[in-house]
Amino acid sequence: RPPAPGSTSARKGKPADIAISHPDRVVYPDDGYTKQDVADYYTRVMKWFLPGVIGRPTSVIRCPEGTAKACFFQKHLMQGLKHVGSAKLKEESGAQATYIYPLDADSVIELVQFGVLEFHPWGATVEQPDRADRMVFDLDPGEDVAWERMIAAARLVRKLLDQIGLASFLRTTGGKGLHVVVPLNPGCPWPQVKEFARAFASAMAQAHPMEFIATASKSRRTNLIYVDYLRNSRGATSVASYSLRARSGAPVAVPLRWDELGKLKSGHDFDIRSTPKRLARQRKDPWAGIDDTRQNLDDMMEKLG
Ligand code: ATP
Ligand code: MN
Ligand code: MN
Helix, strand or coil, X not given: CCCCCCCCCCCCCCCCCCCCCCCCCEEECCCCEEHHHHHHHHHHHHHHHHHHCCCCXXXXXXXXXXXXXXXXXXXXXXXXXXXXXXXXXXXXXXXXEEEEECCCHXXXXXXXXXXXXXXXXXXXXXXXXXXXXXXXXXXXXXXXCCHHXXXXXXXXXXXXXXXXXXXXXXXXXXXXXXXXEEEEEEEEEHHHHHHHHHHHHHHHHHHCCCCEECCCCCHHHCCCEEEECCCCCCCCCCCCCCCECCCCCCEECCEECHHHHXXXXXXXXXXXCHHHHHHHHCCCCCCCCHHHCCECCCCHHHHHC
């Protein structure tokens, strides 16, 4: 059995001294940011980053030689990790595999030492891997979609969710698009989440056929926004709030208040420099209340109509 999140190596106030090897190695060659800059970034945002990853099976993107060289999307435990949790979980194939999950700040810094830049948690915890506590609508713009349409699209998604009684939360991805996140409490079995997410994406596409498409077929997508509902199955992941992205500019996925959407210019408005500054100024968590939101998908298929 996995230890309870935070119970084993959570030495509050006394972080292990995890040495960063090759601190001066440039990992973002377009920008000059080093491995030490990455470690410093995660240290500065740690208090806000941890709640989104602690106790969740977490895939990582490692770029041991920097983003100019090969990067790996890694789902399973790597040898040598001493400060992360590990949990044997069933794979889609039915076999068991050992997943990793952050326990505390040490876990995060140790993973950075292993070359990790991006963190991608499940929408479920190791305690209840079969129940989703987060549903994510990943809005992916086609090449010809102007940013203003993304703003309107995210508002439409929020509105339809709101109409059926589901509160939702907004985040930039650090890339091209936006995520609309729906907390589920108590959590829902993955098949229920998958079915609802697919039906919701279809409803959006049906109501606004000039804006949304709910199928992954690339050809028809250049002037449409794909409502990618496939983040919502057991084992699927979405980028963590405050994770860096392994892309030029060292952008960051940042949670926002809905009233900030109008002034957003892109999915990568925030980066390794501006995000800690934003957090230092921040009075209130933009996602305040997400953990107290009591809602789930029971009866929601009927409400969707
Ligand atoms: P963008 O706004 O640019 O779309 P995004 O994070 O939403 O950024 P997507 O390509 O839409 O990126 O979604 C990919 C998601 O799928 C990632 O967030 C990640 O968690 C997950 N994923 C699953 N497998 C992989 C993989 N092999 N490589 C990268 N991401 C993967
Ligand atoms: Mn996306
Ligand atoms: Mn996507």
